[in-house]
Amino acid sequence: MTFDIRLPIGLLFLAIGALLVGLGLTADAASLRTADLGVNIDLAWGGFLAAFGLAMIGLTALAKRGAGR
């Protein structure tokens, strides 16, 4: 049986996303360069990566349930 690579990918992206979102919510605007960039990129991209990570974990769970039937 092969392992499902989507699980470690999902976990890593969820962890990185959470770190970036946490930083985006707590760090000062100067260190996030929000004025320069016009966007809080840590918060926005971190949120996207966390959602992607969750989706990968969800797909792994779905595949496992499908295989169990």
Next chain:
Amino acid sequence: MALGTIDWAILALYLAFVLAIGLLAARRTKSGSDFFLAGRSIPAWVAGLAFISANLGAQEVIGMGASGAKYGIATAHFYWVGAIPAMVFVGVFMMQFYYGSKARSAPEYLRMRFDEKTRGFNAFTFAIMTIFSSGISMYAMAKLIQTLHVFDIPFQHMGLPQAWIFHAAIIVSAVVVLAYIYAGGLKGAIYNEVLQFFLIVAGFAPLVWLGLRQVGGWHGLQVALGPDYTHAWRGMAHASTNKLGVDAFGLVMGLGFVLSFGYWCTDFLIVQRAMAADSMASARRTPLIAASIKMFFPFLVILPGMIALALTASPLAAAHGGPHATPSVAVGAATPAASQGIIPLKVDSATGKPALDSHGQPQLDYDLATPNLLLRYFPTGMLGLGLTALLASFMSGMAGNVTAFNTVWTYDIYQAYLRKGASDGHYLMVGRLATAIGILLSMGAAYLASRFNNIMDLIQLVFAFVNAPVFATFLLGMFWKRATGHGAFIGLLCGTLAAALHHGLTLPDGSIAGVKGGWIMVQHIYPSEMAQNFWTAIWSWTTCFVVTILVSLVTRPHDEEQLVGLVYSLTPKISEANVRWWANPVTVGVIVLIGAVVLNIIFR
């Protein structure tokens, strides 16, 4: 630019996951087949992403950004004219012979199809090339990390000299790659390549997005850089009217046919990913899945270079026929904070002064275009992600070379010439040892590259000599049953010699005779180095093709029964009558090709 705690945390998380995946793969690696072929158990989508990732090394991520800054969107020819048609061809036509023959490597296919000497020639040259290629990738990574100055402060805190950053980068990446391949073999490498693929996209996609916002989107780039940089086919009728210095024939034949097909269809480092797939159908789908994603990669790896140039926008670049705007260039500074420019001037390492071209003009250090853009636009947190993406790309490229090396060394050199008939466990042990020795030799090659300025040019040159003719050998082997072993071997030798001869008689404009060419005598001057490379490949391939045919016609053909499963006309066709359209390689291949044509038209 200093790294924050979150940046370090992201880098550490990445390294921990990479090692964990290697250990997970190790639990399922018990035989030679598991170690070298991943037990032929890899699903198509995983093999497809690994197929892309194994090629996403330093040369791709940094080199394509550099070419984007130098040549503009015409760099996308490497994808839309080169890689994509070649990937479709290998998926639709060639993979059935690689996978169906049950060969364990590309050189082994040559032994089955031709003879031992042809396999030996290919195996030895390939093994040497992978070591040097991996070493060059390691050197480029370590040099880049040192130049970016992101690790200066932690090294100062530890009281270590700055020069050690170079050594630390080489040792850490070598140890991590060694750990996950030694433990998990090809499976460990492939699963990590999938993770690395997603990280590379996650690191570079926001860079492109932020950069495009800054320059006003694609339209802003067009305005800033002008039509020569933003039209791929403009002026391609003549070599003198475009930035690449090649005409359409040289481009399509040299890059699109010989070099790209030679690399994507015959380089074992790439093909090995598809040969590890769980079925013939998956193996054929692997390059097609890869191609359908790869065709959008110019936006990920070339655009950063173009954006960096638009934001550098200097009088110097304008003098080079470049962009229209004016601010300053970062003279000799790797960190762009020193000036408004993104791409610094290239510094001569011997004199410490700006490097000049043959016309006395200062040159830009295009290799720093993408990394400096990343430093300029990524705040803390995203910087860690961007550096992780860079590290992931270097490691995936290195791992691709190492897994190809350990397989070719063990099966095509050790088993073939040093010890036949040993147990599977013995070859598994030799493969693990070859992994460690391969990485040590790569480190040696990296230090060799750091000691001799010209060694990288020289090695790239040898690659071109060896790689170009091989595609003719595989093409004739798979599609012409009359091709013989003597024909293939003599054709390969003559093709390699033709490449050397052509290089020795020609020189790119503005270069000095030597490693750049003209070392016999200068008979022809090409407008650019790229044009010389493409035409070297064309001469080499054509010589190998013609000589193989001529020698084959006067030597004894193989028995046809021996060639079943190895040659197109003697192999039963795979029935695809009951396959749905989206799983049919021919249908998917046509759709991918139409996609590539559409992209060519949009960016013409």
